[in-house]
Amino acid sequence: MYIKLWLPGLLKLLAAFGIIAICYLHFWFWNAVSYLEEVDSESSIYDFIVVGAGSAGAVVSSRLSENGSYSVLLVEAGGYPSPLVNIPLISGTLPSTPFSWNYQTEPQKFGHAASVGHRSNWPRGKGIGGSSILNFLLYVRGNKHDYDHWAALGNEGWSYEDVLPFFKKSEKNTGRFIDEEFHGKEGCLTVEDRSWKSNLPQAFIDAGLELGFHHVDINGHNQTGFTTPQLTSEHGARCSTYSAFLKNTHKYPNLKVITFAQVQKVLINESKQAYGVQYKRRGELITAIAAKEIILSAGAIETPKILMLSGVGPREHLEQHKIKVKADRRVGENLQDHVYVPWTPLVHNDTSASLVNPLNLMAWWDYFVHGAGQYSSNGVDGMAFKSSKNCEPDWPDIQLHFLSYSVASDHGICVRHLMGLEEKAWKEIFEPLSHLDTASILATLVRPRSRGWIRLRSADPSHQPIIDPQYYSNPHDIQVMLEALQFAQETLNTTAMKKHLRLHNAQHPYCHHFLVDSESYLECLIQHMSATLHHPVGSCKMGPSTDLDAVVDPQLRVYGIKGLRVADASVMPVIPNGNINAPVIMIGEKAAHMILEYHRNGSDQKPLQLDSPTFSQKIGDEL
Template sequence: MGPCFLLLLMIVGSAIPQRPGIADSLINILIQGMRQFNEEPRNERNILSEYDFIIVGAGTAGCVMANRLTEVQNWKVLLLEAGREENFVMDIPIVANFLQFTEANWKYKTMPSSSACLGHTNKQCNFPRGKVMGGSSVLNYMIYSRGNRRDYDYWEKLGNTGWSYKDILPYFRKSEDNTIPNLTKDKTYHSTGGYLTVSYAPYRTPLAKAFIEAGLETGAKELDYNGEVQTGFSYLQTTMKNGTRWSSSRAFLHPIRKRKNLHVKKMSMVTKILIDPKTLQAYGIEFIQNNRRYVVRARMEVIISAGAINSPQLLMVSGIGPKEHLTKMGIPVLQNLKVGFNLMDHIALGGLTFIVNQSVSLRTEHLLDDQNNFVEYLAYHKGPFSIPGGCEAAAFYDLQHPEDPDGYPDIELLFQGGSIVSEPTFRRNFGISDELFDAVYKPIENEHTWMVLPMVLRPKSKGRIMLKDKNPLSKPLIYHNYYSEPEDMETMLGGIKKTLELGNTKAFKRLGSKLHNIPIPACSRFGFGSDDYWRCASRQLTFTIYHQSGTCKMGPASDPEAVVNPRLQVYGVSRLRVVDASVIPYIPAGHTNAPTYMIAEKAADMIKEDWDAKKK
């Protein structure tokens, strides 16, 4: 279980005498917890030389694909993952921040920029991505937000037949096991019985309740943002079960651990897709494990589910990508496609902080000082440790059409029951420079605070993934291009103003809330609180919300930027598909984890349809 887990046991052990009778139940919970992580398909020592399907990447999409394809009993499937299995500590929701410092993170950084991330070390943003069974669903903040129906209708309008909202809604429902009482009654938008549990966190701070009250006070409604209407306020719907993280591995792999037609190979880095240069047919992959090279063949298809950074990198080092770039890297070009373009992400202003005069926020030292918090979580999966990384609620606004009750949100306000100063490692997650932190936040590092991350939901700016060289083990170059389109900055400014409005409500004033007003040094010349100040601050503290997508764009044959067709098959290369967030043609106005589950569910059905058709 590792040293972190042993530390938890030691602390909890000292707390047990304070709670008579808890020892037996605690031990049972711990035994169950340890057993859970032996319940994924075992790591095969000896794999076959050939499978029907090879899936590269055991992230959100890869785990779904492995589950659904092995429903066909005579299909043999190999699932490859560069990382190792999850452990008990990873699935404690509050520790999401810490996971970025572990080997479960690829630890990508963007290229230095002159337009954003300026207050970060070396002017680089951190791009955490999951390198573990379950992928980024193990690192994320567990927020389940599908986006707006107009997002998917736009996908179809772009030429992606079969991807309209009415087409994809059944796939959202297919995965879902919703446990929120009011939502389970809504059979149009929700379902029960799927592999993926969706629930509310079992604990809320008084600050989160104040946030919802502030929304109501300003005329907004509390609603189900995954339902008919999206504009309004809500506590977060999360991919959690019984107060624990419910990753794609736990949801989709653990229940099928006994399927004999699924083999899993962990700690295995795929370095090349094998493609016949004459027929342009994919026939297998190469991978490295313990410095040894292996080759496995695929009878039917190779499926790339490595994510929006790794999938384009793997395609490019295998000869599929922009001709000019691959030629420059010394890679023979098999198919000239715009791989790595169309990089989209949701970004937020970090550090928009409010101070309160009551002890109501999530401060690490306070959580650790109270041993009952450990007991409450380990024994009952309740208490503040069950809050997903400190995120508690969200608000969605249509800034362009504020009077429309069924608006198309362009900004989300993601509420946290703490801030940059609440957790010593939080600022390092995002790479904030010591100079900026010491000047602006060190003076309040012992205060109780709350923070909102105003998040641009429908960004116009797009970046690009490029190769550093032809070595598949080199990290790619990531150009985010945040704020390259001025409209994104104006949307951000609108979100900041909405946040300031909420901070002035009676709901927050009751907690003594006031805006932290020490200016960022690089922006002080504009005058704290002016529009230009906030524009400057947004360029200084640019937080990714980890929604990288779009780099292997789905589109019709007429789209010169398309990498895969609407059935997710790579153009010009047979028996090769991409199934993950990289195929998203236009980023949805939500969080991308939920759409990735949907994409994989739909892709699995399309594969079954395609191969059934070939039999006939």
């Protein structure tokens, strides 16, 4: 009996380590040529330099390259993604591979008491496609009021009416249950309905109907309600921004992609003109020159780091690290993230929803032959949005993610470490269930008021920055999370959900002195079990010139520096109320459009010549 219980766990363990090992092998095999490729160490001139090939940078570089008269350099710190990253079901293992930066936050005062060191793990995508090669493929745009709020803050051109065309431009939606007028059909990014479903997604929808909510297209006319989320996938395989925008770079001979090249800083002369970047590749420092513009798309962590290393940031902080100040801006402030609390693991009443049996050869056959079956699922079977009692009714601040697996499902191999759970929490809550089929529901705070920051650890570009999201520093967030957990409880207590799931009755080891389901008990869960949804934004805030905290203007140009823009999640003034990959892709589309329009309308910038006095002066100024 003992062997029968734990043999599946052993097989899952071997399968997970096998996948990670193959990812490493694939990583180096796939990237051997690009890593060994020689790059001219002499300074080369391009019209545009894009730093970072992630969810926004891949879009920006691809769109700029569509104009064959411009030369574009794309500089990426990682390599090309392995084909294995395209299997949706293994997304939880990818942060353990070379495709992730694996940052960690500072210890949190509230919300991570059951995490190792009270820290939050922040894996971000490192490679062409960025976080779109390791996320959970969810296509969620946020709410129309998110973008109208951006515009109301003084960001002209960023209302929902303004950004909707750019969402639609990227999108090739093949789904059936959608509000047609809000979706694109001709874009590069395939968005589709999941090809495999257990009985759980319909049970979740039925639970919403039982509670009085509607089944909605959350990216359509009305966001409040229950849905089965769409995925950025094509025929069951991940559709990252690499797959959608950069896989066929041979179409653009004017686009040069350099991998394994970590940008050290942007070069800025005494006239406050950005004219190039310095990057390190295989131990060698190389300079590239931009005749027109440099676009930073390195993400909400690396972009502020690069700006500060370049002399753009808070004066006191830069002077502390003996960095010459080029522009005194609030770089690194306004950091925001979505946080969730997982409800006690739910046990399936049947095994039809099991997602993690490596012995199911038919599932492998279905996936690799037909692009269907369990391995085409990301495991997120349902999603819901609702407003808390003091929130606008059509602008929700609560989100539920319903998953057909839990932290226990992989025997503590990957998901536990993704959350950063300490040993006691794992042993007492999840390990006893690791031989069962489990599910979970995540109560998620999507309009947080807490703000954090990012700082340089040192002036050494190889050092990771200091990250402090300051979760729950605004007490309002705790109150909304309490309501989110109560909403999760209501959903689980419906007849529709009880047909398929039952609550695990073990009390949380840190909260045993409170009455289960009481408000005090839920507050204890928030204190101990909160985790990041991996959506950092806002660290290079977009705002009008009257906003002294703004780093970029509504055209995404860095204040005080000519020829330098930012196009990634860091420019968001306020985080959208949903998963952020689709909004970041939209930002890339809109940024490329604005850049092309600017230069089409007669920018007077002239290409630099390496032997020109102007260029020599720039180099002299930098030194």
